[in-house]
Amino acid sequence: MNIYRSHNCDGLRKKDVGKKVLLSGWINKKRDHGNLLFIDLRDNYGITQCIIDKDNQHFSILEKMQLETVIKIDGEVVCRSDETINKEINTGEVEVVIKNFNVLGTCKELPMPIFSDQEYSEEIRLKYRFLDLRRKKIHENIILRSKVISFIRNEMNKLGFLEFQTPILTSSSPEGARDFLVPSRLNPGKFYALPQAPQQFKQLIMVSGFDKYFQIAPCFRDEDARADRSPGEFYQLDLEMSFVEQEDVFNVVETLLVNTFKNFSKKNLLEKKFPRIPYKESMIKYGTDKPDLRNPLIINDITEIFLRDDIKFEIFKKLVKSGSKVRCIITKNTKNKPRSFFDGIDKWAKDQGASGMAYFTFEKDKEVFGKGPVGKFFTKEALEELMKKTGANIGDSIFFACNKEKDLEAITSLARNKIAKDLDLIDENIFAFCWIVDYPMYERDEVTKKINFSHNPFSMPQGDIDKIDFNKPLEILAYQYDIVCNGIELSSGAIRNHIPELMYKLFSVAGYDKNQVDQKFSGMINALNYGAPPHGGIAPGLDRIVMLLANEKNIREVTMFPMNQNAQDLMMNAPSEVSNDQLKELNISLKTKK
RNA sequence: GGGGGUGUAGCUCAGUUGGUUAGAGCGAUCGCCUGUCACGCGAUAGGUCGAGGGUUCGAGUCCCUUCACUCCCGCCA
Numbered sequence: 082m083n084i085y086r087s088h089n090c091d092g093l094r095k096k097d098v099g100k101k102v103l104l105s106g107w108i109n110k111k112r113d114h115g116n117l118l119f120i121d122l123r124d125n126y127g128i129t130q131c132i133i134d135k136d137n138q139h140f141s142i143l144e145k146m147q148l149e150t151v152i153k154i155d156g157e158v159v160c161r162s163d164e165t166i167n168k169e170i171n172t173g174e175v176e177v178v179i180k181n182f183n184v185l186g187t188c189k190e191l192p193m194p195i196f197s198d199q200e201y202s203e204e205i206r207l208k209y210r211f212l213d214l215r216r217k218k219i220h221e222n223i224i225l226r227s228k229v230i231s232f233i234r235n236e237m238n239k240l241g242f243l244e245f246q247t248p249i250l251t252s253s254s255p256e257g258a259r260d261f262l263v264p265s266r267l268n269p270g271k272f273y274a275l276p277q278a279p280q281q282f283k284q285l286i287m288v289s290g291f292d293k294y295f296q297i298a299p300c301f302r303d304e305d306a307r308a309d310r311s312p313g314e315f316y317q318l319d320l321e322m323s324f325v326e327q328e329d330v331f332n333v334v335e336t337l338l339v340n341t342f343k344n345f346s347k348k349n350l351l352e353k354k355f356p357r358i359p360y361k362e363s364m365i366k367y368g369t370d371k372p373d374l375r376n377p378l379i380i381n382d383i384t385e386i387f388l389r390d391d392i393k394f395e396i397f398k399k400l401v402k403s404g405s406k407v408r409c410i411i412t413k414n415t416k417n418k419p420r421s422f423f424d425g426i427d428k429w430a431k432d433q434g435a436s437g438m439a440y441f442t443f444e445k446d447k448e449v450f451g452k453g454p455v456g457k458f459f460t461k462e463a464l465e466e467l468m469k470k471t472g473a474n475i476g477d478s479i480f481f482a483c484n485k486e487k488d489l490e491a492i493t494s495l496a497r498n499k500i501a502k503d504l505d506l507i508d509e510n511i512f513a514f515c516w517i518v519d520y521p522m523y524e525r526d527e528v529t530k531k532i533n534f535s536h537n538p539f540s541m542p543q544g545d546i547d548k549i550d551f552n553k554p555l556e557i558l559a560y561q562y563d564i565v566c567n568g569i570e571l572s573s574g575a576i577r578n579h580i581p582e583l584m585y586k587l588f589s590v591a592g593y594d595k596n597q598v599d600q601k602f603s604g605m606i607n608a609l610n611y612g613a614p615p616h617g618g619i620a621p622g623l624d625r626i627v628m629l630l631a632n633e634k635n636i637r638e639v640t641m642f643p644m645n646q647n648a649q650d651l652m653m654n655a656p657s658e659v660s661n662d663q664l665k666e667l668n669i670s671l672k673t674k675k
Numbered sequence: 676g677g678g679g680g681u682g683u684a685g686c687u688c689a690g691u692u693g694g695u696u697a698g699a700g701c702g703a704u705c706g707c708c709u710g711u712c713a714c715g716c717g718a719u720a721g722g723u724c725g726a727g728g729g730u731u732c733g734a735g736u737c738c739c740u741u742c743a744c745u746c747c748c749g750c751c752a
Contacts, residue, residue, distance in 0.1 A: 112710090114708060114714075114715085116708070118709095164710080167712055170712085173712090190703060194686065194702065201686070202681095203745070204743080204745095256752050257752040258751050277751090278752095308747090533752080540752095
């Protein structure tokens with residue numbers, strides 16, 4: 082028998098009564114009755130109540146034992162009387178009478194309590210992460226993460242994918258996020274970069290003829306953190322397939338995600354076949370390319386209506402003439418909502434930096450009229466056209482705003498969330514997935530007016546390759562897609578461009594000449610000249626999948642050893658200074674701070 | 676780089692209009708208690724009120740500067 086335990090702390094049941102057992106674990110809680118002491122012993126698996134009374138020579142020592150000390154208990158399983166059964170724990174019908182014990186690991190006074198539902202500052206949690214991770218909720222989150230990852234591995238294997246590792250030290254690339262750089266000792270003055278994603282490698286794996294690849298891939302991007310974005314590193318389920326069209330990738334991912342979410346959550350899926358929403362449509366209907374489809378509200382463009390002569394809403398009419406647009410959200414049957422609801426939205430919009438949200442309610446006496454501060458500017462005919470255009474009925478209300486398209490999208494998207502929240506329209510018990518498809522290949526930088534790749538520069542443009550009009554780059558669509566769940570972007574993917582000439586052409590539009598492409602993407606562009614198969618893939622973010630399954634809002638709740646917002650590891654003290662010898666070997670000298 | 680929030684005992688927090696010696700719960704220490712499971716009861720220790728400067732007879736409280744953490748914008752093909 083193992084010297085530490087015969088059972089784990091979740092292992093004992095009524096059938097074990099009378100057995101002599103060894104248990105090892107942490108002292109989760111003590112209840113000291115003076116002559117009788119209860120100890121809840123905890124390990125990864127559960128909790129077992131152990132008991133000792135003053136007749137035992139060890140009583141007074143155990144009584145003084147600090148919580149979270151690791152001890153080994155030698156005792157006998159006894160049955161609890163009916164009144165003392167604890168239904169909260171699996172082992173609650175029995176307890177262990179302590180005969181002897183040993184201390185395996187002592188514990189100093191704790192900087193934070195373990196057995197408590199209190200919230201603690203991130204600072205202390207991250208510094209003592211090994212204590213924080215003992216706590217029930219986060220301990221279970223991390224176990225869930227492990228199970229999700231092995232489930233996904235298994236599913237991918239079943240679907241015929243092969244798992245490969247790709248290099249961590251690679252080359253810096255000009256597009257995309259800021260790279261983490263690693264100086265090369267053997268190549269003075271040169272640097273490796275940590276991969277932002279194994280993008281080029283996975284395409285090279287396809288060119289190498291492996292057909293279907295996946296990897297639970299670490300990705301490194303030196304960008305600022307958010308609640309749902311770790312600084313530095315995160316994990317993707319990276320996958321790539323040869324000889325596929327967009328639909329083939331969708332089928333694999335839908336199968337995988339449906340199985341995963343069904344297996345790990347009790348929440349329902351809104352639709353098993355994920356809706357496909359063109360980017361352009363999403364930007365109008367939801368104001369964003371990551372819509373929360375649990376929210377039934379839809380945004381409508383009603384700019385045209387403001388060209389009518391019988392509408393006297395002069396401020397908006399003037400803005401429309403100078404190129405602004407008007408978009409609205411209809412709320413069903415809200416005529417009896419208090420004035421404070423409507424004014425609350427308007428005030429909220431002003432707090433967001435917009436010029437507010439106009440509103441009125443469609444009502445009818447003999448004729449249709451708009452009830453509310455700006456209702457009077459609309460004639461009966463204008464209101465009827467508005468109702469026809471938006472599908473609004475009598476008793477519904479309309480919220481609308483006028484602005485340049487980009488700002489309008491931003492505020493209507495936020496308003497859609499805000500109004501749905503105020504009206505309690507979002508079913509928290511649902512996962513609503515969708516695909517966003519038909520992304521534009523390029524976008525114009527608002528500041529520099531330069532044409533940039535809007536997403537992945539290696540994406541295949543849509544349509545007949547010979548007929549693409551490169552003079553109108555903003556009109557070129559790509560086989561580029563995102564998957565979104567409950568308003569959270571889970572991943573981006575694309576059918577890749579495997580044709581070198583087309584690649585050069587597309588890069589030239591974004592301002593890169595052939596030499597630059599050859600130099601910066603040498604590995605891949607070279608490979609495409611030696612028989613590359615058509616291929617495509619995607620890379621769902623693993624951390625965010627686990628966040629959704631664990632119902633957590635913060636990525637650090639599903640990450641074992643995260644860094645803080647300033648990209649510091651408070652437990653390991655990273656980043657840290659290094660010795661002059663190390664710097665010298667790397668041919669690096671530091672500028673001293675002023 | 677910019678904006679918001681927070682910072683008081685080991686932990687979680689309260690602290691009124693600027694006014695006596697800055698409080699509570701948990702934890703720690705000591706004592707009492709044989710059926711608890713957030714055990715109960717009593718006592719004790721524990722504070723540079725994030726830091727610095729200013730206003731004032733007097734600052735945890737007001738003002739300025741600064742630091743830390745956090746949320747958001749920028750950024751994240």
